[in-house]
Amino acid sequence: MGMTMTQKILAAHAGLEHVEAGQLIEAQLDLVLANDITAPVAIREFERSGAASVCCPDKICLVMDHFTPNKDIKAACQVKATRDFARAQHISHFYDVGKMGIEHALLPEQGLVGAGDCVIGADSHTCTYGALGAFSTGVGSTDMAAGMITQKCWFKVPSAIRILLHGSLPCFVTGKDLILHLIGLIGVDGALYRSLEFTGDGVASLSMDDRFTVCNMAIEAGAKNGIFPVDEKTLDYLSGRFRREATIYQADTDAEYERTIEIDLSRLAPTVAFPHLPENTRTQWDEIPIQQAVIGSCTNGRLSDLRQAAEILSGREVHRDVRCIIIPATQQIYLDALKEGLIETFLHAGAVVSTPTCGPCLGGHMGILADGERCVSTTNRNFVGRMGHVSSEIYLASPYTAAASAVAGRLITAKEI
Numbered sequence: 001m002g003m004t005m006t007q008k009i010l011a012a013h014a015g016l017e018h019v020e021a022g023q024l025i026e027a028q029l030d031l032v033l034a035n036d037i038t039a040p041v042a043i044r045e046f047e048r049s050g051a052a053s054v055c056c057p058d059k060i061c062l063v064m065d066h067f068t069p070n071k072d073i074k075a076a077c078q079v080k081a082t083r084d085f086a087r088a089q090h091i092s093h094f095y096d097v098g099k100m101g102i103e104h105a106l107l108p109e110q111g112l113v114g115a116g117d118c119v120i121g122a123d124s125h126t127c128t129y130g131a132l133g134a135f136s137t138g139v140g141s142t143d144m145a146a147g148m149i150t151q152k153c154w155f156k157v158p159s160a161i162r163i164l165l166h167g168s169l170p171c172f173v174t175g176k177d178l179i180l181h182l183i184g185l186i187g188v189d190g191a192l193y194r195s196l197e198f199t200g201d202g203v204a205s206l207s208m209d210d211r212f213t214v215c216n217m218a219i220e221a222g223a224k225n226g227i228f229p230v231d232e233k234t235l236d237y238l239s240g241r242f243r244r245e246a247t248i249y250q251a252d253t254d255a256e257y258e259r260t261i262e263i264d265l266s267r268l269a270p271t272v273a274f275p276h277l278p279e280n281t282r283t284q285w286d287e288i289p290i291q292q293a294v295i296g297s298c299t300n301g302r303l304s305d306l307r308q309a310a311e312i313l314s315g316r317e318v319h320r321d322v323r324c325i326i327i328p329a330t331q332q333i334y335l336d337a338l339k340e341g342l343i344e345t346f347l348h349a350g351a352v353v354s355t356p357t358c359g360p361c362l363g364g365h366m367g368i369l370a371d372g373e374r375c376v377s378t379t380n381r382n383f384v385g386r387m388g389h390v391s392s393e394i395y396l397a398s399p400y401t402a403a404a405s406a407v408a409g410r411l412i413t414a415k416e417i
Contacts, residue, residue: 001256002254003251004256004257005251006227007020007021007157009135010027010157013030013135015028021160027118027153029151030118031060031113031119032144033061033119033144034061034121034123035123036064036066037066039078039082039141042122042144042145043085045145046085046149051149055148060093062082063103064097064100065103065106065356067364069097071359100330100331101330103298104212105301109332113129114238115242115246116134120147120153122143124219127215130215130226131211131228132237132238133234135225138219156193159195160195160257161191161195161196161197162197162257163196163260163261164199164260164261164263166201166202166264166266167266168266169210170268170269173270175206175213176397177269179218180217180272180273180397181268181281182196182214183221183278184273184279184281185261186261187221187279188278189221189222190221191218193224194222195223195224197251198226202264203228205265208234208237215228216299216380220380220381229251270397270414271397271398272376272396274382275395276394278380288374290322290411291375292322292373293322293375294378294387295324295326295327295402297358297378298380299379299380300378302333306337306342306399307342308403309342309403310342310345313406314349316417319407321409322409323367324351324352324403325351325354326354328353328354334356360377360379360387363385367387368388370392371389372389374392374411376411377397378399382394395411
């Protein structure tokens with residue numbers, strides 16, 4: 001029996017000719033990642049182990065993005081502990097205020113991950129890098145510590161679900177709508193510990209940013225990882241950016257999949273996940289007033305996302321009852337948005353623009369919701385209390401839908417504005 005893309009990458013990094021679903025392996029890692037919340041825990045475990053030094057300082061990346069700029073004394077201490085560790089261990093890939101970005105947008109931008117890589121991160125949305133044809137997945141801080149010490153991690157080889165894409169997306173429909181549609185189909189545990197492998201003629205029509213968004217939310221279906229085949233768009237993105245040689249893996253024609261799900265991209269509509277699960281998706285709804293819109297995060301804070309928001313906000317004003325918060329995912333994206341005039345568009349519309357941060361996505365800072373408030377957000381989770389008060393509500397949507405809703409003061413799609 002043949003192997004899937006994910007199985008081939010894992011086999012190569014385990015030094016094996018063949019692996020099968022359910023097999024336990026130990027694999028070499030190309031990169032180990034943590035942030036200002038998870039790194040301090042991993043550092044404590046590192047110190048408890050008695051290890052004196054990390055295995056490969058140049059294969060560790062520490063990104064201060066969740067509570068930065070420091071929101072309080074505890075956050076400042078978390079970052080200080082990580083900063084001191086990075087200095088002591090000579091870790092060059094340390095990103096702090098002024099150079100940082102939201103980790104899952106920053107690492108691809110900086111060329112730290114690429115096709116064929118095997119990556120772990122102490123953050124569940126590490127699965128984002130599957131858009132580049134890599135195996136990447138989230139782990140706990142203890143596994144992160146072991147990865148820093150040994151540059152290895154154990155895995156149970158996942159079985160796979162094939163997502164066969166056809167056609168191309170209609171106007172005002174994005175990769176965010178695609179992944180919300182898929183999660184709505186299979187549920188938040190529909191791909192539990194499985195690999196979501198995207199294929200079909202429709203892949204070519206998706207931008208790299210669409211693919212990043214889709215893989216980013218693979219975990220919201222319970223998946224171990226999401227992955228796209230490497231094509232010309234992938235190689236163009238990596239060219240002049242990725243610092244190592246890309247290795248391209250293709251699924252065997254006789255690879256085994258638990259099931260195949262076919263999606264006609266041309267038939268998708270703007271999709272919103274209602275509270276309090278990403279699987280609670282709808283394409284139609286009654287009037288729902290909102291008090292906040294957030295456009296940003298590791299899911300939808302890239303330049304194309306900001307362009308989509310600006311397309312809607314240009315010449316319009318944010319509703320007087322709505323706070324619209326826009327967060328470029330990296331410093332470079334912020335700079336590019338400035339050069340294109342997008343920031344000016346946002347400010348004229350009555351939105352605010354933040355330095356890169358994960359803040360509101362996890363209810364940390366920069367956009368906490370009060371009792372009973374509703375937010376339409378381009379983030380990836382809408383659990384109870386995720387963005388603030390336990391009675392608040394989060395509606396997950398694309399940048400088009402979030403921007404249109406900010407103008408209308410209620411949940412609508414861009415087609416309605």
